[in-house]
Amino acid sequence: MITLKSRFLRIDFLISNSLKTYKAIPFLYLCPMAQKEDNLKDIISHAKEYGFVFPSSEIYDGLSATYDYGQLGSELKNNIKSYWWKSMVQMHDNIVGIDSAIFMHPTTWKASGHVDAFNDPLIDNKDSKKRYRADVLLEDHIEKIRQKINKEVAKGLKRFGDNFNEEEFLKTNPNVLRNQTKIDDIENRMRETLGNNDLEGVYDLIVDLAIACPISGSKNWTEVRQFNLMFSTELGSVAGDAAKIYLRPETAQGIFVNYLNVQKTGRMKIPFGIAQIGKAFRNEIVARQFIFRMREFEQMEMQFFVRPGEEMKWYEYWKEQRINWHNKLGLGQENYRFHDHIKLAHYANAASDIEFNFPMGFKELEGIHSRTDFDLKQHEEHSGKKLQYFDPELNKNYVPFVVETSIGLDRMFLAVLSTSFKNEKLEDGSERSVLSLPPALAPYKVAVMPLTRKDGLPEKAKEVLDTLKFDHNCQYDEKDSPGKRYRRQDAIGTPYCVMIDHQTLEDNTVTIRDRDTMLQDRVAISDLEGIIRKKVSMTTLLK
Numbered sequence: 201m202i203t204l205k206s207r208f209l210r211i212d213f214l215i216s217n218s219l220k221t222y223k224a225i226p227f228l229y230l231c232p233m234a235q236k237e238d239n240l241k242d243i244i245s246h247a248k249e250y251g252f253v254f255p256s257s258e259i260y261d262g263l264s265a266t267y268d269y270g271q272l273g274s275e276l277k278n279n280i281k282s283y284w285w286k287s288m289v290q291m292h293d294n295i296v297g298i299d300s301a302i303f304m305h306p307t308t309w310k311a312s313g314h315v316d317a318f319n320d321p322l323i324d325n326k327d328s329k330k331r332y333r334a335d336v337l338l339e340d341h342i343e344k345i346r347q348k349i350n351k352e353v354a355k356g357l358k359r360f361g362d363n364f365n366e367e368e369f370l371k372t373n374p375n376v377l378r379n380q381t382k383i384d385d386i387e388n389r390m391r392e393t394l395g396n397n398d399l400e401g402v403y404d405l406i407v408d409l410a411i412a413c414p415i416s417g418s419k420n421w422t423e424v425r426q427f428n429l430m431f432s433t434e435l436g437s438v439a440g441d442a443a444k445i446y447l448r449p450e451t452a453q454g455i456f457v458n459y460l461n462v463q464k465t466g467r468m469k470i471p472f473g474i475a476q477i478g479k480a481f482r483n484e485i486v487a488r489q490f491i492f493r494m495r496e497f498e499q500m501e502m503q504f505f506v507r508p509g510e511e512m513k514w515y516e517y518w519k520e521q522r523i524n525w526h527n528k529l530g531l532g533q534e535n536y537r538f539h540d541h542i543k544l545a546h547y548a549n550a551a552s553d554i555e556f557n558f559p560m561g562f563k564e565l566e567g568i569h570s571r572t573d574f575d576l577k578q579h580e581e582h583s584g585k586k587l588q589y590f591d592p593e594l595n596k597n598y599v600p601f602v603v604e605t606s607i608g609l610d611r612m613f614l615a616v617l618s619t620s621f622k623n624e625k626l627e628d629g630s631e632r633s634v635l636s637l638p639p640a641l642a643p644y645k646v647a648v649m650p651l652t653r654k655d656g657l658p659e660k661a662k663e664v665l666d667t668l669k670f671d672h673n674c675q676y677d678e679k680d681s682p683g684k685r686y687r688r689q690d691a692i693g694t695p696y697c698v699m700i701d702h703q704t705l706e707d708n709t710v711t712i713r714d715r716d717t718m719l720q721d722r723v724a725i726s727d728l729e730g731i732i733r734k735k736v737s738m739t740t741l742l743k
Contacts, residue, residue, distance in 0.1 A: 300454025
């Protein structure tokens with residue numbers, strides 16, 4: 201019998217890239233903030249100790265909000281990429297992938313609106329000297345009110361049990377209605393002020409709500425001002441001849457400027473998609489919370505080109521497809537929720553985020569956006585090139601509309617790592633740290649171990665290793681006792697351990713141990729690869 205130590209997550213506050221409205225999802229109310237416990241420090245420590253993530257430039261005391269992926273982290277990251285790429289490109293005959301350059305012609309960013317509109321509202325606290333995004337402070341305040349609603353629902357559930365009607369409770373409970381009215385009023389003012397770029401109105405709202413600095417508790421704020429998030433540099437060897445260019449703040453524009461090249465060379469027919477994985481760079485006002493928000497990060501994006509007027513059909517289609525992709529990993533459906541944007545980006549007519557229950561609460565993991573025909577039309581205008589599609593069925597040309605799916609690879613890495621990390625107390629009173637990673641994503645799929653370093657067991661173990669390493673990433677481990685080796689493999693998430701002992705030399709059988717159940721079976725070496733493949737294959741996820 202295995203019992204788990206409680207490792208609840210705490211919802212402290214909500215960070216978002218834009219203002220959102222929340223759909224009522226019943227499970228949300230079963231996770232009150234009071235029961236949450238921040239285990240992010242444990243995850244960071246574990247990630248460093250076992251070679252997943254290191255602080256960048258650590259020997260020089262590091263660099264703020266930058267991290268390096270270690271030997272196991274890079275494997276996990278590549279496996280997440282592979283799962284996304286295979287499901288998005290390999291499994292769809294109308295989606296292809298590209299790899300565009302980080303540096304792009306500066307007019308690209310003028311056309312896309314980033315030069316003029318890629319801003320966040322910035323506010324400083326005069327006492328703590330800390331800098332914040334004004335919209336995030338407001339979102340944090342809303343989340344605190346929402347947690348009061350969660351507590352009321354939790355009380356109702358405890359009181360009435362199976363007879364509890366949550367929908368009716370939300371409509372009739374006076375405390376819930378009072379707090380929901382507060383949320384609605386704040387969101388209405390946010391919609392008006394942020395939508396009209398009324399920075400003075402945003403400041404007034406923060407003051408009216410008596411929002412205090414989380415660090416100092418002070419309410420002594422500066423005015424709100426806009427802050428452009430793009431990193432700029434110069435292209436050219438001589439300063440006088442240099443041209444100002446930007447590190448790309450998103451990978452989507454590399455897809456849009458190559459739309460015509462891909463469509464013609466690939467003979468693509470509407471609807472079709474273009475996918476890309478790549479680095480992006482944003483000079484974030486506040487970059488913190490480990491790898492959740494960094495200034496250098498990686499995105500996995502797909503732009504799906506559709507007929508005008510059909511974008512909402514495909515928008516709903518991709519919302520369903522993307523949440524199904526996440527659920528296949530088995531991280532827990534209760535850890536996801538959809539949040540629709542109230543304040544839309546300048547290019548969108550619909551937008552929704554898939555948020556995940558990270559150690560610091562529900563935060564954006566992936567966005568699904570209906571971008572209309574904004575991007576292609578803007579690039580048509582600024583480049584002078586025709587970016588239209590001739591539709592033989594309609595016998596006419598048009599600029600396609602676009603539905604985007606965009607997921608942060610680093611955030612996906614954190615979602616997988618944080619959900620998989622557990623401390624377990626075992627039946628014999630001992631403890632183990634285990635990463636219950638989805639087997640297909642695990643850095644090592646199997647560890648091969650000789651029971652001892654003598655009697656020909658290492659040589660036999662390496663023979664077994666040689667039969668497995670062509671299909672699976674394997675680790676050979678002969679140091680320490682078997683128990684210590686099992687614990688070490690549990691801590692890095694290896695799904696299977698194979699032990700070669702003296703009986704192996706007699707009958708060509710080995711002991712295979714399952715990471716999650718810790719059960720051991722005796723199997724023939726000839727059956728070993730098939731047993732492992734059945735559990736760890738990416739095909740299992742894709743199907």
